Amino acid sequence: MSAETEPAESTIGTETEPAESxxxxxxxxxxxxxxxxxxxxxxxxxxxxxxxxxxxxxxxxxxxxxxxxxxxxxxxxxxxxxxxxxxxxxxxxxxxxxxxxxxxxxxxxxxxxxxxxxxxxxxxxxxxxxxxxxxxxxxxxxxxxxxxxxxxxxxxxxxxxxxxxxxxxxxxxxxxxxxxxxxxxxxxxxxxxxxxxxxxxxxxxxxxxxxxxxxxxxxxxxxxxxxxxxxxxxxxxxxxxxxxxxxxxxxxxxxxxxxxxxxxxxxxxxxxxxxxxxxxxxxxxxxxxxxxxxxxxxxxxxxxxxxxxxxxxxxxxxxxxxxxxxxxxxxxxxxxxxxxxxxxxxxxxxxxxxxxxxxxxxxxDTPVTVAEPTDPAPLDRPRGELRFEAVTFAYPRAPERIVLPEFSLEVPAGQTIALVGETGAGKTTLAKLAARFHDPVSGHVRLDGVDLRDLADADLRRALVMVTQEPFLFSGSLADNVALGRPGATRAEIAAAVDAVGAGFVHELPEGLDTDVRKRGGRLSAGQRQLVSLARIVLADPAVVLLDEATSSLDIPSERAVQAALETVLADRTALIIAHRLSTVAIADRVLVLAEGRVIQDGTPAELLRTGGDFADLHAAWESSLR
CATH class of the missing domain: 1.20.1560.10 (ABC transporter type 1, transmembrane domain)
Known part of the structure; x- marks a missing residue:
């Protein structure tokens, strides 16, 4: 989780006794x-x-x-x-x-x-x-x-x-x-x-x-x-x-x-x-x-x-x-x-x-702050155009700390944008707003011109899928986990989605698609779990894909396998990619460099490398870390 998200409470290392009240x-x-x-x-x-x-x-x-x-x-x-x-x-x-x-x-x-x-x-x-x-x-x-x-x-x-x-x-x-x-x-x-x-x-x-x-x-x-x-x-x-x-x-x-x-x-x-x-x-x-x-x-x-x-x-x-x-x-x-x-x-x-x-x-009594609209707007055939219009955001538990000040961005349908920047720059916050895990304090986030607050949850989840750094797999068969975004999929459709992302390891499992992945997918490696999450996207077929550090926890061979799968997954889809490993950025049509919730650089990867600046510095630091 990035620094801009609020940390969860933990008592595992608590030295002081909790209050009795x-x-x-x-x-x-x-x-x-x-x-x-x-x-x-x-x-x-x-x-x-x-x-x-x-x-x-x-x-x-x-x-x-x-x-x-x-x-x-x-x-x-x-x-x-x-x-x-x-x-x-x-x-x-x-x-x-x-x-x-x-x-x-x-x-x-x-x-x-x-x-x-x-x-x-x-x-x-x-x-x-x-x-x-x-x-x-x-x-x-x-x-x-x-x-x-x-x-x-x-x-x-x-x-x-x-x-x-x-x-x-x-x-x-x-x-x-x-x-x-x-x-x-x-x-x-x-x-x-x-x-x-x-x-x-x-x-x-x-x-x-x-x-x-x-x-x-x-x-x-x-x-x-x-x-x-x-x-x-x-x-x-x-x-x-x-x-x-x-x-x-x-x-x-x-x-x-x-x-x-x-x-x-x-x-x-x-x-x-x-x-x-x-x-x-x-x-x-x-x-x-x-x-x-x-x-x-x-x-x-x-x-x-x-x-x-x-x-x-x-x-x-x-x-x-x-x-x-x-x-x-x-x-x-x-x-x-x-x-x-x-x-x-x-x-x-x-x-x-x-x-x-x-x-x-x-x-x-805790209010549902991200509530589903009573009269939702229809979204029959989503194209995937995303717009952030003068969005201001601060987390409710720290309202004085503005994470995004008057942020505006237009992402045309089918374009892949990479968001890079230092920890705490607001990258993950943008992804969470796009997925409507939060609503902005002011401004609008729109999908195909419709404010996300006016969309039914079912329509939004069909149109947009988010992949995190550590994908969550439920206990049960691999097939059930792939079909998470489309429970009614046929066996053939699930198998096709798995093959589309190059998840050949499935055929080596004892029971193939029927193999129990166990708690949190513990039977699979990190790279295999990420391929399963990408197969979910292929099967669900959303218009927008959000990738939050999808390859940061993988080793080099696994990262390459996932990047190869991403080319299939992101084809003809709108995508926001959050990445510290800049190898993932190479597949983006456009790169935004963020700092304190603002865009300080915007261009193709090649343009930004040629003109120098923060992205070129980040890229040079990343390359030196590989030596």
Missing amino acids: TIETDLEWRGVGDDSEEVTRAAGLKLARSARTLVAGLLRPRMKPVVLALVILVLENAVMLTGPLLVALAIDTGVPAALDGRPAPLAWAVAGYAASGLAAAGLRAAFLLVSGRLGQDVLLVLRDRVFRHAQRLALEWHESYTSGRLISRLTSDLESIDDLLDQGLDGLLGALLTLGGITTVLLLIDPVLAAVVLAGFVPLVVVTRWFQQRSRASYRITRTWVARVIVHFVESMNGIRAVQAYRREARNESIMDQLGNRYRDANADALLTLSWFVACVRAVGNLTLALVLLLGALRVTGGALEIGALVAFLLYLRRFYDPLDQLAQFLNAYQSAAAALEKLASVL
């Missing part, structure tokens, strides 16, 4: 540079609102299964509430009746209890089926939405937002949301329904003992409020550190050649240990918060149960309460604190998922 991390793309507490709090509130909006948008189209799950949950809780009442009925009415020779009331009470148990089991299974399907549907939509949106975001966003962080969004963050969906309806609404129903029944059985139970809510409310605040902060930190762990792992594995070549293993292990320790400590802090909350809930519940047992026994001995009613009250009370445990687990999952949702919302 997820707000600054996730909002840095938006330009939030003020570290003040007020700005950070406002950013956090904005993310929280975005997260809630995201959840509402996901659930709104699925209200039928949500309502069905709620109905099943209400019925299940209603059935479960009848159990202790039937126990009280059996003790206070059924047993005395059986002793008097009338077993029917006891039999009905026992049968009713068994029926309620079976009904509750069936309703539980139905609820798990409906809620589970709902949760997986939501996850599928969310995963697809994040993936689709990330593919549409600007190239600069991907250069600044590391792949490891994006992987974290689609893995660990979605897992946190999955945990919440598993417990959401059951852990929250089920617990609230159970608490409400049991509270009502307790008040009906004995208001005095119910008042004792309700008094225990005072410390529970205080503890719950503390838990919400503490766990929210804890889980925001855990989401940050798990992302850092994934980032370091992904970058270390992607750069494994450099790691092993420079004996980087020990340092990488040290960094991973540090990140892993911080992630462990963050999780430990979150679990400690949960354990204190659960312990407090259990302590309040057990103390309340002991007090109710004491007071209830006194009321039974005093004749104010039946023994069966006391048993039912105690059974309800035992069930009363089970939902509180479920509520604690839900709150724990909720805080983790809330932090994950904030991060996912920050990705989805």
Whole structure:
């Protein structure tokens, strides 16, 4: 990548520890540079609102299964509430009746209890089926939405937002949301329904003992409020550190050649240990918060149960309460604190998922700066005429640094232009503007007279193809990689494209065109990968070809093979060639020498060599480097 492009973030050699705040991390793309507490709090509130909006948008189209799950949950809780009442009925009415020779009331009470148990089991299974399907549907939509949106975001966003962080969004963050969906309806609404129903029944059985139970809510409310605040902060930190762990792992594995070549293993292990320790400590802090909350809930519940047992026994001995009613009250009370445990687990999952949702919302809220037009202009038969009209450009993350100041250039259809100059002169920026990886700050880039911003993406990609210094090959067959720009091509057309660029090595591969090139095309050499990328162009047949340092990483034999292929590829096509190796420039009709985003020389290679100047100096320096 040339110097004018912004460098991607890297943590592989980071010595300093990353900041714990997820707000600054996730909002840095938006330009939030003020570290003040007020700005950070406002950013956090904005993310929280975005997260809630995201959840509402996901659930709104699925209200039928949500309502069905709620109905099943209400019925299940209603059935479960009848159990202790039937126990009280059996003790206070059924047993005395059986002793008097009338077993029917006891039999009905026992049968009713068994029926309620079976009904509750069936309703539980139905609820798990409906809620589970709902949760997986939501996850599928969310995963697809994040993936689709990330593919549409600007190239600069991907250069600044590391792949490891994006992987974290689609893995660990979605897992946190999955945990919440598993417990959401059951852990929250089920617990609230159970608490409400049991509270009502307790008040009906004995208001005095119910008042004792309700008094225990005072410390529970205080503890719950503390838990919400503490766990929210804890889980925001855990989401940050798990992302850092994934980032370091992904970058270390992607750069494994450099790691092993420079004996980087020990340092990488040290960094991973540090990140892993911080992630462990963050999780430990979150679990400690949960354990204190659960312990407090259990302590309040057990103390309340002991007090109710004491007071209830006194009321039974005093004749104010039946023994069966006391048993039912105690059974309800035992069930009363089970939902509180479920509520604690839900709150724990909720805080983790809330932090994950904030991060996912920050990705989805990132605007698509290079957006496809709503009413695109047609481009049926592109000729390949390129024009830059008073184009000004600066990268969004460094708007004060103007890379191209009022740049104008006309490239007639079918002409091959070479762009040369020192690193940072603006060559790669021009190629990226022509490929519409970025839009200019002002001015226009036109293809056949149509502003690129008015072209549909499909039309632009058919008309223009870019080849980079290191072409990317996907895992799979060589044929599939050649057909990348034209998936519907026949086998014969793919083979013809391969032969057209002189890629004879294909016939020597074990399975020919069906050979798996493996990850990033690792089975092929750099020169072979570049020939595959040129075969893609022949097959796709674009009007414009952009070559960004296409031969700079090749050895001399490979470079010659690629240059020979270029003569076929560039024939009758418009081409912009960016090259430091001036041997590639020889095939150009015209050479532009750039400096600080301006053209300082323009002419054929022979003219510029004859007249002297910067191009002649660059050519002389290149020739001396070959000796």
